[in-house]
Every structure is written in C-alpha cells, then in structure tokens.
Amino acid sequence: MTLLAVALVCLATVGVGLMGGRFSRATSDFYVASRSVGASRNASAICGEYLxxxxxxxxxGLVFAGGLDMLWFPVGYxxxxxxxxxxxAAPLRRSGAYTLPDFAAARLGSRRVRRVCGALVVLVGWLYLLPLLRGAGIALEHLVGSRPWVGSTLVAGVVAVTVAAGGMRSITLVQAGQYWFKLVALAVPALVLxxxxxxxxxxxxxxxPGWSQPFHGLGVTGHPFYATVSTILGLSLGTMALPHVVIRLYTNADGAAARRTTVLVVALLGLFYLFPPVVGVLGHVFLPPGYAGDVDAVLLDLPRAALGGPAGEALAALVGAGAVAAFLSTASGLAIAVAGVLDQDVISPVRRPCSGVVGEGGSVGGFRLGTVLALLVPLLLSLVVPPLGLATTVGLTFSVAAATFTPLxxxxxxxxxxxxxxATAGMLVGGATSFGCVGLSLVRGDAPGASWATALVAHPAAWSIPLAFATATVVSLATPSSIPRGTDRFLARLHTPESAQGVAPRG
Structure with a gap:
C-alpha cells in the first residue's frame, strides 16, 4: 500500500510537471514563470517547496525526542x-532579477560580486539538497525496505525530469498542489491520533524527564539558552536568504503581489505547523517505551503503532506519500535555484560571455544541463557523507544562508x-565561518559536548551573522570609492511602487 502511494505521488509529480512544461518556451518561463504567478498560487507553491x-x-520527531523547546523550529521558520x-520582498521583485547573483550584479555592478554570489548559491543549494536526498533514501528504506540509494536516486530523477521539462512554470503547479497534499497527509494522521x-x-x-522544561531540548551543547537564541536567529534570517525562497518572489507580477504572497505564506505555514507538535506529543502515548527508532521516523512509525491492521497501513501509506512529496517539492525549488545560477554564470557564458546585466546569459538548453548538475553532485555526496538528523542539517544550512546572503x-x-x-568581504567571511562550522559538524557528528567551542560550532548563527554584517559595513566604510555609480537611482527603483514608476508590472 505504501509503495503504491509513493508511486502515485511520483507519477503525479512527473505528469503535472510535463503538463506545465507544454507552456514553457522562453528562458523567462523556466526562470520565473514569465512573472505571471498569482499571489495565492505562489503562496501555496512557496509553502510547498519550503515545507x-x-x-x-x-x-x-524533534518535539517527541527533544521536548517543547523544539517548537522554536516552526516559530523560526x-x-x-x-x-x-x-x-x-517588494524591493527584490522590483529589481527585475532572475537569481540572487542577478540582484548582486544589478545592485553593485560587479562581475566579481556576481561570481562570488553565484558560487555561494550553488554551495548552499547543494548543502541543502544533500540531507534531503539522503533523507529520501532513509525514508524509503524505512517504508518499503529498499536500499538507501534507491530513494535518493528516485527523488533526484523525478525532480530532474520535472524541472527540466518546464522549469519554474512546471514546478509552480507541482509545488502548489503538494502543499495541500502534505497538509492533508499530516493533518489526517494527527487528527486520527x-x-x-x-x-x-x-x-x-x-x-x-525534562521534556517540558524550558531550555532543555537544545542543551546537547551544554549552553541551551545560547543554542536557542542562535537557532531562532539562524532560522528566521536564513529563511529570508534561502536562494530557492528568494527566487519565487521574482515570479510575482509586481512588488505589491510579492507582499501579498508573503502574507499568505505566513498564514499557510501557521496552519501547517499546528500538527507536528500533536504528533510529537502523542508519540509518548502510542510508541513503545524506550522507542529507539530514528527521530525522523517517528511520524512514519506512529500510525502502525497506534492502529495496526489495514487502517494503520493506510495511514502509514498516506504519511509515506506525504514525506516523498516533501522531498520532491523542496528538491525541485533548490534545483531551480542552483540550475539557474549554473546556467547563467557557468554553462551559457562558455558559449556567450555574460556581461553581468540582469537576465543575460541564460538559455533553455543550459538550464536543463544545469538541472542535471544541480542534482547529480549532491546525489553522489549523499551516498558517502556521515548521517545527521534532517532538522539538524537543515538548521545548519539556514545558518549558512543567513550569514552569507542576509547582509547582501x-x-x-x-x-x-x-x-x-x-559586499564581497561580507559574503566571504559569512560563508567561510558558517561553512567551516558545517564541515566540523559533519566530521564530529551528533556527539554531545559541554564546551563553549562545541556550542559555537554547533550553532554558529548568533556570531557568524553579526560578523558578516560588521565585515560588510566596516569594509564598505573603508572603501567608498567602490560604491557603484547610479546607486541612488537603483535604490529609488527598489522602493518606488511600479504604478508610481509608470512601468508595466510584469517584465
């Protein structure tokens, strides 16, 4: 039953993606869906890829294992x-950019900044895709008994076909539908429980013991208050800087639509996050004492443990299908973000050098090749890197994005x-410190420690983000000659509504 449900989700994803791909012709269709996505559909699509x-x-699983402190994760998200x-939100849409490097190039008029930003977008995207693909393998192994590489390869293959078929126009339809499916796949088991x-x-x-005490669940480092503050800061500022989130704002018709989209996203996220805490709490009712399963498998095991029989299998199948939809939707958004940068700044410039102007240098063929590369590298890495919890690794990715792109x-x-x-110095300092902490965490694993050094490495956001801001500010004050000409004109464009500028909303 679970295998059938997973197969149906994959087939539906490919089918809807191919259907959307029939309407994708120009490069702008693949990058930003021709900037024609309505606010409500875009909000559903953003939630689909973000969740x-x-x-x-x-x-x-975190609430089950770590206690009520783990509710800070959905709050931060x-x-x-x-x-x-x-x-x-609105200024980014008015910039006219397709990607984060586009914005950096348009704002600062520098190929060097564009290259640095592009390289960091690719690294952040791969860092996020790595635990997603690895998690997909583990989830399918848990659900149907397949080898770990099967689930990882399945998700990467389905995403590659969907994204390459029609880019942003295809995955907008897919992700919007997958949000509502994931909501049902989580809400129904929670309400049944x-x-x-x-x-x-x-x-x-x-x-x-200690499950409901404040500043307990994040205390593995021995400094729970610092860990909590750093986690909230990293998740909240990291959300704003995630490449696959930022790029979706470019699909709105204008800045006002981007703001409406963001308001709707907050409402839809609030609805979704009503249910994970219910699952975490009731795990202590229905799962056997001393449950030793993986923290990410709690929701997968609960239906069978609570109900058993065909009803438990049916709920487990629904949860499994929702989990696969979650892997597919987020991986699709990340693949779009990484493929766009690889196309504009690596693949297409080989044939026709990019001048750094917004939107130049991309092609449909280059985008499709970029999609393959965007998924192949993390897929291979997912087979060899040591495991970390999904939320742990994703939390580190948010910290990296926050320290790297938020100052920019x-x-x-x-x-x-x-x-x-x-700007270049801020991105390099933020990227070097946060990526360094991720590397140390991967080598160290989930081993606990009580020293400040352990806490600072495990939760770098609280110091790496201010350091990146300070670096960008101090170096900018010391180098006023490198402030680009036309800055005031560009900033006026970012903060002036399209109607006041006398330009059409789209384009």
Whole structure:
C-alpha cells in the first residue's frame, strides 16, 4: 500500500510537471514563470517547496525526542517570512532579477560580486539538497525496505525530469498542489491520533524527564539558552536568504503581489505547523517505551503503532506519500535555484560571455544541463557523507544562508553606502565561518559536548551573522570609492511602487 502511494505521488509529480512544461518556451518561463504567478498560487507553491521533510518529518520527531523547546523550529521558520515581508520582498521583485547573483550584479555592478554570489548559491543549494536526498533514501528504506540509494536516486530523477521539462512554470503547479497534499497527509494522521487518544480515555502522556522544561531540548551543547537564541536567529534570517525562497518572489507580477504572497505564506505555514507538535506529543502515548527508532521516523512509525491492521497501513501509506512529496517539492525549488545560477554564470557564458546585466546569459538548453548538475553532485555526496538528523542539517544550512546572503540583501536594499568590496568581504567571511562550522559538524557528528567551542560550532548563527554584517559595513566604510555609480537611482527603483514608476508590472 505504501509503495503504491509513493508511486502515485511520483507519477503525479512527473505528469503535472510535463503538463506545465507544454507552456514553457522562453528562458523567462523556466526562470520565473514569465512573472505571471498569482499571489495565492505562489503562496501555496512557496509553502510547498519550503515545507521540506525537515518540517514534515523532522519537527514532530524533534518535539517527541527533544521536548517543547523544539517548537522554536516552526516559530523560526515562520518568523523568517515576516522578516522577508518587512525588509526585502517588494524591493527584490522590483529589481527585475532572475537569481540572487542577478540582484548582486544589478545592485553593485560587479562581475566579481556576481561570481562570488553565484558560487555561494550553488554551495548552499547543494548543502541543502544533500540531507534531503539522503533523507529520501532513509525514508524509503524505512517504508518499503529498499536500499538507501534507491530513494535518493528516485527523488533526484523525478525532480530532474520535472524541472527540466518546464522549469519554474512546471514546478509552480507541482509545488502548489503538494502543499495541500502534505497538509492533508499530516493533518489526517494527527487528527486520527487525537480521536484515538480521546476514545481510549485520554491516557496520561509520560514523556522523559525534562521534556517540558524550558531550555532543555537544545542543551546537547551544554549552553541551551545560547543554542536557542542562535537557532531562532539562524532560522528566521536564513529563511529570508534561502536562494530557492528568494527566487519565487521574482515570479510575482509586481512588488505589491510579492507582499501579498508573503502574507499568505505566513498564514499557510501557521496552519501547517499546528500538527507536528500533536504528533510529537502523542508519540509518548502510542510508541513503545524506550522507542529507539530514528527521530525522523517517528511520524512514519506512529500510525502502525497506534492502529495496526489495514487502517494503520493506510495511514502509514498516506504519511509515506506525504514525506516523498516533501522531498520532491523542496528538491525541485533548490534545483531551480542552483540550475539557474549554473546556467547563467557557468554553462551559457562558455558559449556567450555574460556581461553581468540582469537576465543575460541564460538559455533553455543550459538550464536543463544545469538541472542535471544541480542534482547529480549532491546525489553522489549523499551516498558517502556521515548521517545527521534532517532538522539538524537543515538548521545548519539556514545558518549558512543567513550569514552569507542576509547582509547582501538587507544592506543592498536599505543602505546606499554598501560598496562592491564590502559586499564581497561580507559574503566571504559569512560563508567561510558558517561553512567551516558545517564541515566540523559533519566530521564530529551528533556527539554531545559541554564546551563553549562545541556550542559555537554547533550553532554558529548568533556570531557568524553579526560578523558578516560588521565585515560588510566596516569594509564598505573603508572603501567608498567602490560604491557603484547610479546607486541612488537603483535604490529609488527598489522602493518606488511600479504604478508610481509608470512601468508595466510584469517584465
């Protein structure tokens, strides 16, 4: 039953993607769906790609294992869109960019900044795709008994076909539908478990000691308060800087539509995140004492443990299909972001050098080749890197994105004094420190430690983000000669509504 449900999700994803691909012809269709996506559909699509397996499987498992402190994860995920709404949503759409390197090139007029930004987008995208593909392999192994490489290869293959078929226009339809499917696949088991718990007389929930205490669940480093603050900061600012989230704002017709989209996203995320805590809490009712399964498998095991028989198998199949949809939707968004950068800044310039102007240098053929490369590299790495929890690895990825791109976006949108040298220095310092911490975490694994050094490496956002901001600011103040000409004119464009500019909303 589970195998059938997973197969149907994969076939539906490919089918809808190919259907959308019939309407993709120009490069702008593949990059930004010709900037014609409505606010409600775009909000559903953003939630579809943003709610990865770290949210679908990871949050409930974290609440089960780590306690109520883990509710800071959905809070951080959602607050990030408020920061996006207030600080950069509409200005980014008005920039006319296709990708983050496009914005960097348009704002700072520098090929060097574009190259640095492009390289970091690719690295962040691969860093995010790595745990997703590995998690897909583990999930399918848990659900149907396949080898780990089978699930990873299946997700990578389905995403490659869907994205290459029609780019952003294809995956917009896919991701919008997958949000609502994931919501159903999570809400139905959660509500059934609540009904079953009430039917059995609401038995007492018996979590482990400290489960409900504040600043306990993130205390593996020995400094739980710091870990909590750093996690919230990394998740909220990292959301604003994730390449696959930012690129979706470019698909709106204008800046006002981008703001409406972001408001709707906050509402849809709030609805979704009502259910993972329910799953985490009721795990202590229905799972056997001393449950030793993987933290990401709690939601997969609960239906069979609670119900058993055909009903339990049916719910497990629904959850399994939702998990695969989560892997597919997020991997699709990341593949779009990475493929666009590889096309514009690596593949197409080999044939026709890119001048750095927004939207130049891309081609449909280059985008499709970029899609293959965007998925092949993390797929191969997923077979050899040591395992970490989905939410742990994704949290580190958010910290990397925050330390790398948040200074560029916030200062680039709001400070005319940002110089080319300062922006480059900020990205390099933020990228070097955060990527270094990720490398150390992968080598070290999930081993606990009580030292400050361990805490700073495991949760780098609280110091790496301010360091990146300070570097970009200080270096910019020291290099005023590298502030690009036309900065004031470009900033006026970012902050002036399209109607006041006298230009058409699209384009």
């Amino acid at each position: 990865s397996a770290a949210s679908f499987l990871g949050v409930g 959602t607050v990030g869109f408020l920061a996006l709404l207030v600080l950069v 609540v009904a079953l718990w009430a039917h059995r007389g609401a038995p007492a929930i018996d979590p482990p 976006l916030v200062l680039g949108v709001w400070w005319r004094g940002l110089s080319t040298v300062g």
